[in-house]
Amino acid sequence: MCGLALTGTVAGLPPEPAGAETARTLAPGEEGSLLEECPPGRAGQAARVSDPDAAVPEGGELTPQQAEDYDRRFREALVPLRGQEMQAPRNVPVVVHVISAEDGRGDVPQARVDDQIEVLNTAFSGGYGTDGADTGFRFELSETTRTVNDTWFTRFDEYRDTIRAELHRGGAGTLNVYTAQLGTGLLGYSSFPQDYEAAPDQDGVVLAHDTLPGGGRDGFDLGHTGTHEVGHWLGLFHTFQNGCASPGDYVDDTPYEREAASGCPVGRDSCPRKKGDDPVTNFMNYSDDGCMTHFTEGQARRIVEHWAAFRS
Template structure:
C-alpha cells in the first residue's frame, strides 16, 4: 500500500493559466447563498463523497447502459425533499430571466495517467465549453435557458490511481483540486470505467459538503473523445443540468409530479438510443422527451432543454449559487 507522502511524490500536478477572471465575473460568483442540505446526484452513476464517519450519500449520474441499475437513483422521497428546499430557498429571491443570461465560471480539472492517457487537449476542453453554451442557449432547437459558461482555468494532474479510481479517491481529489465557491462549476475528467459516463452534485447540498460540489465526466465523453455514442460532449451538458437542480425527465415515472417541471412530458423509464415516438405514459399528454438533455439517449439524439427546465435552473442558481 502506498502511503500518502509516497503517493504525493508520484503525482505530477500542473495548472494551466486560464482566461483572466474579470472583476464583474468574480462579483457574480463571490457570494453563494447557502442552501440547507443533503448530498449529490447523476448521467449514470455515483456515490458521492462523504465526511469521515458519515454514511455514503447518493449523487446523480448518467449511465452508458440505461438497462443497468443506477446506483445514483434519486428516490421520490429525496426528490420531494430537494424540491421543497428549492422552493423555500428561492422564495423572495430575484430570479434571473432568460433575456439576461447568467454566466458561470468553469474550472476544468484534467486527471490522467503518468503516460499521458486521459490528458485531454485544450482544444477538446474549449469544444466542451462551446458545446455546453450551444445546448444551454437553445442552439440545437430547444429553449434558451439563460445559462452560459466561461472557462476560467484548467488544472492537470498526472496520477494513475486518481485517474482510474476517481470514486474511490473522490474526497482527496476534490479537497486538493476544487476551487471557487458555490457559483463556480468545477468539472473533473477521469476514467470512470465502462458503466458510468458522468456524475454530479445537487445545488441543495453545497452547504453540507462544499468540497464535494461539482461535475465529473469520463474523459472520453468530451467532443471527439472516442466514447461510442457518447462523445459529443452532452454528458457534461446533462450532469451540469443536475448541478443546476434538474432531475431526469423520467423521475417518478408516470406519477405526479414527474421531474417537477411542467413542460416536460411524463416518461415511465429512461430512453436508450433515440426511440422517437415512444410513449411510455399513454394516459399523460405528450410523447416521451427522448431528445431532452436530461434523458439517457445517445448524444446525437439530444438537442433540447425546455423553458420550464431553464426557469428551474435559474431559480436554483438564485437560491443556492448566485
C-alpha cells in the same frame, strides 16, 4: 432487481402521498408485475449511464423520496426571494480538472476542453434545435488544471472525496468539472445545488474523459454528458424521475416518461395515459448524444430559480 433501475428497465414506484395525483394506472395483465422499490441510496449525486449494469456512485438514481426532499428544500429557499427578479448569470466560470495516467491516458487536449465549453454554450442557448429554450446561461473557461496520478485516474470514485477536496476552486457559482476514467458504462455524475452548503468542496461535475467532444466514446462523444450533468448541477432531475407518477421531474412542460431512453426512440410513449410522447431528445434523458437537442422553457425557469436560491 429493484424498481428504480437504470437504462432500459421499468421503474416501479411507491404509492403517492395523500392528495397527490393517482400514480400511473396498470395496463391489462400488468397487475403484480411492478418491481420492488429500491432501498434508499445516498443522495447528492445524479448519474448518466450507457450501460444498465454500470456501477453508479452514491445511489445515482434518486428515489421519489429523495427527489421530493430536494424539491422541498428548493421551495423553502425560494420563500425569501419572492417578488425579486431572477436572472441567469452573465457567465458561469468553469474550472476543468484533467486527471490522467502516467502513460498519457485521459490527458484531454486543451482543444477538446474548449470544445466542451462551446457545447455547453450552444446547448444552454437553445442552439441544437428549433424547440430548444435559451436558458440564459453561458459558461466561460477560467482555468484548466492537470494532474497525473494513476490511482486517481483509474479509481476516481474510490478517491473522489479527497480528489475534489484538493482540486476544487471557487465558490457556489463556479462550475468545477473533473475528468477521469470511470467505471464501465458510467458516463458522469454531478452534485446538486442543495448540497453545496453542507459540502462545498465536493460540489461539481465528474465526466468520463472520453465523453468530451471527440473522445471516441461510442454514441456519447459529442459532449452532452457534460450538458446533462451541468443540468443536474443547476438543479434539474432526469426526465424519467418518478416514472409515470406525479409529479414526474417537477417540470410542467416535460412529458412523463416511465423509464430512461436508450439510443434515440423518438415517438416512444411509455406513459400513454399522460399527455405527450416521451421527451427522449431532452438533455436530461439517457439518449445518445446525437439524439439530444434541447432544454424546455420550464427547465430554464427552474435552473434560474435554483441559481438564485443556492448559487448566486
